[in-house]
Amino acid sequence: MLLPTLALRNILRQRRRSILTALSMGGGYLLLSFSFSLVYGSYGNLIDMFTQDHTGHIQIHFDNYLKKPKLYKSIQANDEVEAVLDKHAEIVSYAARIHAAALAYGNNKSAPVSIVGIDVEREKTTSMLVKKVKQGTFFSNVMNEDGYYSAMIGYGVANSLRLKTGNELVLISQGADGSIANDIYIVQGIVGTMTSWEKNRVFLPLNAAQEFLSMPGKVHEYSILLPSSDAAREVAEDIQSALANSGLKVSPWQEIEETFYKSMQADIQGNYFSLGIIVFIVFIGVLNTVVMSVLERTREFGVMRAIGTNPWRITLLIILETCTLALFSCAIGFVVTLPLIAWFTFEGIQLAQSLDIGGIPYDTLKGEFTLPVFIIPLLVIVASAAVVSIPPGIRAARITPVEALGSH
C-alpha cells in the first residue's frame, strides 16, 4: 500500500493543479464517450433501419448468389434448412424469398421491375413490408375467384404504370427452365415511397412466384432476423457450420451490405483519427503537468533514491499518480456523461429537417447507451495517462541522488 498511498497524497498536495488536470482529462472522457455514443448510435440506428426493413441480419443463398445473382442459382426450400433455423435460439424470425427481373405492363405502359416472391405469413414478422402498405392491403397467397394471384407494387411501379389497387398487372419474364413466363396479377397494395427500397419492386406470394418462374419448391434466399445486429456474425457462423456441405452460403449483414459496411468502417476510422488528435492535445497538457510535478520534486526523488528506493519504484510511482488522477477524472467525467448519454440515447436530438433514408424517415439523432461507450474512453484515458507519464517517470528514476539533493 506504500505506492498507492504516496500517489494519492502527492495528487492531493497540489490540489489546484490536480483539479485543473482532472478537468482536462474528465473533459476528454466526456468528449470520447459522447463521440462513441454518437457514432455507434447513429450507425446502429442506420443498421437497424435496413436490416429490419428488408435485408434481415443474415441471409442464406446458393453459394455465390450474393456476388453474382442468377435466376438458376436457387436453393431447395426444405425442412433441413428450416429445422436449423427453427432450432437456433437467437433467431427471431426468417422468411424465404425469390428474386427475378421482369417487364411489367399495365394501362398501356410498361416498365422494368424486380419481382420479389415472399412467404406471405413469415414476411410479416421478418421485414417492415406489412407496415409500408400505403394503399390497399397486404396480400394473401391464394388466388381470387377469377384465378388470379394478388400482387403488391412499389410506389415507383404504381406511378410509372398509373396503377391503382384492383388494377390488372401483367408480368413478362424468363422462367428458370428457359421458358417465357407471363401472367396477370391483381394489384392489392401499393407499398413504400418514391425513395424506398420497394420503389421498383413487385411483390408476389412465394407460391405464385415459384409457379411464374418455373421454380417449384425453390427459393433464392432466406432472410433471417435477430434481436439485434451485434450477434450477426456469430449466428451466421453457427448456421453455416450446421449447414456444412450443403453448398449454401450464410452471410451476415456486413457481407450483404458490404459497401455500406466498408464505408461505415472507413468513417469510424476517420472518427478515431479525429478523436486521437483530441486525446493527443489533452495529454500534451497532462504531460506538462507531470513534468512540472517531477521537476518540483527532484530533491524528494533524490532522497527516496538515497534511502534505498529502486529506480523502477519511482517510475511506477509517477505512473500510478497519473493513472490515479486519470481514474478520478474519468469518475467525474462519468457522472456528467451518464445522464447526458442517457438523454441522448432515449430522447435524442430532433433534426431540423427529417432525412429520408431509403424511404425510412430519419428525424432524430440518437446515441448508444452501452458498456463499451463508457469503458473504451476510460481505457483510452487511463492508458494514455500511463503512456505520457512513462518519460517523466524514467527521468525521475534516473535522477542521481547527489545531484537531486543539491537541487532546490
Next chain:
Amino acid sequence: MESLIKTTQLCRYFGTEAIQVKALDHVDLEISSGEFTAIVGPSGSGKSTLLNLIGGLDNPTSGKVELGGTDIAKMTGTELSNFRRDHIGFVFQAYNLIPVLSAAENIEYVMLLQGVAATERKQKVEEILEKVGMQGLGDRRPAELSGGQQQRAAVARALVSKPDIILADEPTANLDSKTGIGLLDMMKQLNEELNVTFVFSTHDEKIMERARRLIHLADGEIEEDEIR
C-alpha cells in the same frame, strides 16, 4: 577492530581538465565498526563529497570505496539502491523527510521497502520514536514538526532498519546550538547502545568535542586523523 569503511586513493574531481576542482584527492581512509567519527573542515574541504562517495550517492573519479569488503563502484543502480536500503542510513542537513508522509510513515518507509511485516514495522516505529524522544509525534507531518524534531525523525528513519553505518551530513547545521548538541548526544547514546557506526560531517566546534575520532579535511586531502 574490523574495518567497515575503506577508501583507497579516492578521488573526486569536478569540471573539465582545464578548470578542474579537486574536491577529494587520493584519500585513504579506514573506519571501523562502532566508531563515532566526525569529518571536519572548512566549507569546500570535501566533507560532503567524502560522505556522498562512502554512501554510494556519487561516483568517484578514481579510487575505490569498500563497505564491509564490498566495492560499491561495481554495483548497478538497483543493487546500489538495495545496498543503501539494507546497510546505510542517511541523515541530511535539510532533514529531507518525505513531506506527504507523517513522521511515523517516514520512519516506516525503509522497512516497507525491505518488506518487513506490518506488525513488526509498527512495533519498531514505536520503539524508535521513543528512543529519539518523539513519543506522540508520529502522526505529524514534517511541516508540523520543529527543525529539531524533524532531524530526530530523520535519525530514527536512518536507524530503524538497523544499518551497519549512518552517514550524517552536517546534521546540526540547521539547528540552534542547544538542539544540535542534544541531537549529537542522542546520536552518541544510540552509537553506544546499538553499536551502530556513525560518520558525520561538521564544522561546529561544540559538536566536534563529542566525537571520538576527528578526520580533518583540507582542500580534498586528509590533513589530520585525530583519535581521542
